[in-house]
Amino acid sequence: MITLVAEPFEPGEILTAFCAGRDETGAVASFVGLARAERGQALALELEAYPGFTDTAIAAFADEAKARFELQDYRIVHRIGRIAPGEAIVFVATAAGHRRAAFEACDFLMDYLKSRAPFWKKEHGPDGGRWIEPTAQDRTDAQRWD
Amino acid sequence: MARVLLFGRLADLAGWRDRLVEASSLASLRDLLAAGDAALGEALTGPGVQVAVDKVVVRGEASLAAATEVAFLPPMSGG
Numbered sequence: 001m002i003t004l005v006a007e008p009f010e011p012g013e014i015l016t017a018f019c020a021g022r023d024e025t026g027a028v029a030s031f032v033g034l035a036r037a038e039r040g041q042a043l044a045l046e047l048e049a050y051p052g053f054t055d056t057a058i059a060a061f062a063d064e065a066k067a068r069f070e071l072q073d074y075r076i077v078h079r080i081g082r083i084a085p086g087e088a089i090v091f092v093a094t095a096a097g098h099r100r101a102a103f104e105a106c107d108f109l110m111d112y113l114k115s116r117a118p119f120w121k122k123e124h125g126p127d128g129g130r131w132i133e134p135t136a137q138d139r140t141d142a143q144r145w146d
Numbered sequence: 147m148a149r150v151l152l153f154g155r156l157a158d159l160a161g162w163r164d165r166l167v168e169a170s171s172l173a174s175l176r177d178l179l180a181a182g183d184a185a186l187g188e189a190l191t192g193p194g195v196q197v198a199v200d201k202v203v204v205r206g207e208a209s210l211a212a213a214t215e216v217a218f219l220p221p222m223s224g225g
Contacts, residue, residue, distance in 0.1 A: 121223035
């Protein structure tokens, strides 16, 4: 399941709920991405999504990942709107029979979310805001899986 | 009437994000927007800008029926 949320969320609660009632799951891997302060240079992040487009694109990709890694389930929560340093931006959890698939699928989903997911990101610093695009490193990370 | 949505830097450049425009095709819609704001017109055809019609990315031309939603999508950043 994928959720885009405009308010801060609590990763621990989502992980607890995701783990509940899994008699046949041997492994759950999770990742939480936080907004960095960049030593005062990043006052806030602003993330824009296109509801009905962004979530559909992520779901299509995540369903591919589910088949590729033989996942039992996944959970993605992504912030939109204005995000303060220290707040969680993204939560990803994957459930599988064994740990390797859960770890790899989690990594794979994050590489996609960081580089190709349809978001528009603005960094607000002391000198104003600027729209940012994926870094070369983000693209290289994503290409590992091609 | 097509509902036009702008995202990211395109919305900042235009000063609006959501507007109703009377246009029967993507080409006429682009012409209308460019006639009102030359800088926006240029940006809409800039490198990496994609167009989604009713939330599906289209390449090339498309006719626009009433209540069609047209979104101009600048290069995506990832989350």
